[in-house]
Amino acid sequence: MAASINPLRSNEANLTELRPDLSEENRRLRATVDEMQIRLTELEKLADCDTLTPLPNRRAFVREVERVLRQVERYGTPAALLYVDVNSLKSINDRFGHAAGDAALCHVATSLSDLVRQTDFVARIGGDEFGLVLDHLDGASAADTAERIAECISNVPVSTGGCDIVVSVATGMTTIDKGDSVEGAIARADRNMYAAKATL
Numbered sequence: 689m690a691a692s693i694n695p696l697r698s699n700e701a702n703l704t705e706l707r708p709d710l711s712e713e714n715r716r717l718r719a720t721v722d723e724m725q726i727r728l729t730e731l732e733k734l735a736d737c738d739t740l741t742p743l744p745n746r747r748a749f750v751r752e753v754e755r756v757l758r759q760v761e762r763y764g765t766p767a768a769l770l771y772v773d774v775n776s777l778k779s780i781n782d783r784f785g786h787a788a789g790d791a792a793l794c795h796v797a798t799s800l801s802d803l804v805r806q807t808d809f810v811a812r813i814g815g816d817e818f819g820l821v822l823d824h825l826d827g828a829s830a831a832d833t834a835e836r837i838a839e840c841i842s843n844v845p846v847s848t849g850g851c852d853i854v855v856s857v858a859t860g861m862t863t864i865d866k867g868d869s870v871e872g873a874i875a876r877a878d879r880n881m882y883a884a885k886a887t888l
Contacts, residue, residue, distance in 0.1 A: 698833060737813040741797035749811035749819045753870050756823050758859040760864050767864040769873055770820040771881035772800065772837065775856045775888065777816040784851060792855045799841050804833065819877070826835035827863045834859040859887035 707754075731887050737749035742786025758766045764812055774796055781789040793816065800810045809821040820831050845852040864873050 705779075712750075738797075739762075741794050741812050743797050743801070743818070744809070744811040746811065746813040746819075746821060749809070749813050749821070750870060751876075752809045752811075752821050753873065756821055757864055757868060757870060757873065759823070760868070761866055764866065765824055766826040768822040768825050768827060769862050769864060769877040770822060770830060770834050771813075771818065771860040771877040772818040772834075773797070773858045773860075773881055773885060774816040775858055775885070780853060780855075784849060784853060788846070788848045788851070788853060792846050792853060795844075795846045795855060796841060796857060799844070800837065803837050803840055819874075829860070830861050830863070834861050856888075858882075860884055 690830050736744050738745045753769065759765055760767055774792060777789055783830065793812070793887070796818065797812060800820065804810060804820060804822070807823055808825075809823070811819050813819040822833060827835070838859055842854060842856045845854045847853075858881055860877050860879065860883065862873060862876040887888055
């Protein structure tokens with residue numbers, strides 16, 4: 689008499705054989721997801737970084753302005769924007785070369801980071817322009833900061849290619865007020881910076 693086969697027991701045996709394979713597949717999938725998450729985080733950081741200086745870029749700057757504007761609207765805390773423009777960058781490039789121009793930009797970037805508080809936000813927002821978000825700082829204090837920044841940068845020349853290059857900057861400041869839009873506050877700081885530049 690032929691031995692009978694129990695289908696249920698046979699299926700259980702097949703599942704037992706498959707279980708280690710499924711467990712290994714799940715482990716590999718989890719590792720792949722973790723790796724992709726790490727790479728995505730790295731890409732997001734790169735998307736916020738300036739390509740030349742060690743500063744964040746305009747994208748990150750606008751996001752920070754949005755954050756501080758929400759804070760001003762909610763709590764009424766003081767804050768200010770500061771625009772900084774490197775004077776005569778084209779002349780530096782033409783006379784000393786683009787490497788010198790890059791060195792000048794990096795010098796300004798480092799100086800700005802060193803001259804403000806750790807709670808302030810510094811970014812390179814264009815070719816020769818930098819933006820600062822000065823959180824919990826009123827207009828008078830922000831104006832003093834702008835003056836100090838301009839003076840300190842011009843007092844320390846950039847040494848590059850055997851030359852010492854004096855770099856100067858123009859600054860434009862505006863407070864961030866309740867009812868401001870991000871675009872409006874940024875445009876106001878930009879206008880004030882160009883007005884200051886016109887007097888040089």
